[in-house]
Amino acid sequence: MTTDRSGALDLPLVLEDLERAVNLGEQLGLRDELTQARDVLAQASHRRRLAPETTVAALLGATGSGKSSLTNALTGSEVSRTARTRPTTTQPLAVVPDTAVEAAELLDWLAIGHRARVDGGWALGETTVLVDLPDIDSDEPAHRAIAQRMAGKVDVLVWVLDPEKYADGVVHRDFLIPMAAHAEVMVVALNQVDRLDLESRDAVLRDLRRILDHEGLGSVSVVPVSARTGEGVENLAHAVASVASNRLASARSLVAHARRAAGDMGERTGLIAPPAPAAGEPVPAAQQTPQVGQPLHALRQAAAS
Ligand SMILES: Nc1nc2c(ncn2[C@@H]2O[C@H](COP(=O)(O)OP(=O)(O)OP(=O)(O)O)[C@@H](O)[C@H]2O)c(=O)[nH]1
Ligand SMILES: [Mg+2]
Numbered sequence: 379m380t381t382d383r384s385g386a387l388d389l390p391l392v393l394e395d396l397e398r399a400v401n402l403g404e405q406l407g408l409r410d411e412l413t414q415a416r417d418v419l420a421q422a423s424h425r426r427r428l429a430p431e432t433t434v435a436a437l438l439g440a441t442g443s444g445k446s447s448l449t450n451a452l453t454g455s456e457v458s459r460t461a462r463t464r465p466t467t468t469q470p471l472a473v474v475p476d477t478a479v480e481a482a483e484l485l486d487w488l489a490i491g492h493r494a495r496v497d498g499g500w501a502l503g504e505t506t507v508l509v510d511l512p513d514i515d516s517d518e519p520a521h522r523a524i525a526q527r528m529a530g531k532v533d534v535l536v537w538v539l540d541p542e543k544y545a546d547g548v549v550h551r552d553f554l555i556p557m558a559a560h561a562e563v564m565v566v567a568l569n570q571v572d573r574l575d576l577e578s579r580d581a582v583l584r585d586l587r588r589i590l591d592h593e594g595l596g597s598v599s600v601v602p603v604s605a606r607t608g609e610g611v612e613n614l615a616h617a618v619a620s621v622a623s624n625r626l627a628s629a630r631s632l633v634a635h636a637r638r639a640a641g642d643m644g645e646r647t648g649l650i651a652p653p654a655p656a657a658g659e660p661v662p663a664a665q666q667t668p669q670v671g672q673p674l675h676a677l678r679q680a681a682a683s
Contacts, residue, residue, distance in 0.1 A: 393418075393422050393636060397419055399415065399640060399674040403643065403647070403677055412643065414642060414643070415643055433503065434488065434506075434532040435506055435508055435509065435536055436470075436510075436536065437508070437510055437538050438529060438535060438538065439513070439514065439539060439549060440515045440538075440543045440546060440548065441513035441515060441516040441521075442464050442465075442540070443538045443539060443543065443570075444569040444570055445467065445510055445538045446458035446459060447460045447606070448538060448567065448569060448603070449510040450605070451605045452614065453475075454500060455497075457473050457496065457510075458471055465512065465513045467521075468521065470489075470492065470524060471510045472485050472492065472508070473494050473496055474493060474496070474507050475497070475498030475502075475507075476496070477504035477505070478505045479505070481507050488509075488531055490509060501615035501619060502618050502622070503618070505622075506618065506622045511525050513525065514526070515549070529557065534564075534618060534621050536564075536565045536618060537553075537554065537564065537567065538567050539566060539567065539568050540570045541570055541573055541574055541578075544585075544586050545589060550589065554590070555594075558593060558594040558595055561595050561596075561597050562597065563621055564595070565598065565614070566601070567601050567610075567614050568582065568583060568586060568600060568601070568602045569603050569604065569605055570605075571602045572607045572609065583600065640672070649677060
């Protein structure tokens with residue numbers, strides 16, 4: 379497999395090995411020793427098979443919160459239908475900038491059939507694909523199923539809340555709280571702020587911040603925005619671009635986490651000794667972070683014996 383200097387492109391291979399090691403560890407009856415590795419796998423599962431150079435950011439939220447209106451505002455094109463009738467969007471729509479590489483395979487894997495190619499140069503980042511999704515809370519269970527599936531697969535999650543339903547149980551209980559581990563790839567947009575006077579806006583933003591902090595989402599940016607007036611749209615685009623550009627960095631750190639988890643697993647099970655420096659020699663950096671293959675090999679041998 380090709381690798382860049384950072385090892386980021388090793389990610390799928392590293393995760394595959396780690397998963398096999400965890401499976402073998404389970405067969406051997408290991409429990410606590412596997413926790414760290416399992417956490418790394420869970421965190422990585424939604425992005426493991428995606429093209430590393432493309433970031434897919436999806437808009438999720440309640441019906442009528444303004445996902446489609448924000449899709450149009452963020453992309454500068456009237457690509458998505460918006461309406462007062464609920465629900466409106468029934469299928470995901472991917473908006474692909476002409477600055478991004480061919481994303482067809484990735485969108486096939488995500489099962490997104492509706493695609494619009496638009497002029498790039500937008501503030502979302504030149505390799506960011508924006509996806510408008512059906513709602514998570516209407517009477518259409520199929521919509522929620524689509525949103526749920528996509529939430530587990532895309533790279534960046536943009537939660538679109540509105541002043542009426544920002545504290546609604548569905549989005550918090552069923553989505554945000556269970557996905558708190560993904561905080562680093564989330565952005566929250568409080569849309570429709572044009573409907574609030576300044577005092578109410580401050581009060582809602584403070585309350586929303588308090589709720590998110592309580593849910594373990596204290597690091598997530600909250601961006602007040604109005605798809606109608608355009609206020610805050612640029613800020614939201616920059617917040618998405620910032621998370622998107624961290625993706626390669628986070629893939630790198632994921633490789634490091636996976637290797638460290640594998641190394642710890644090997645050492646804690648006694649199957650792999652920590653690297654011993656030769657007399658008077660410092661341990662080479664490569665040996666300080668053992669490859670995932672080492673514990674996998676050791677576990678395989680232990681399982682076979
Ligand atoms: N005042 C105001 N109205 C908005 C704003 N954004 C969207 N709307 C209106 O809210 C309604 C719903 O907007 P949509 O963009 O269709 O909402 P959606 O989240 O895509 O809805 P579904 O597709 O049903 O999930 C439309 O009538 C929009 O014009 C906003 O920022 N301010
Ligand atoms: Mg919509």
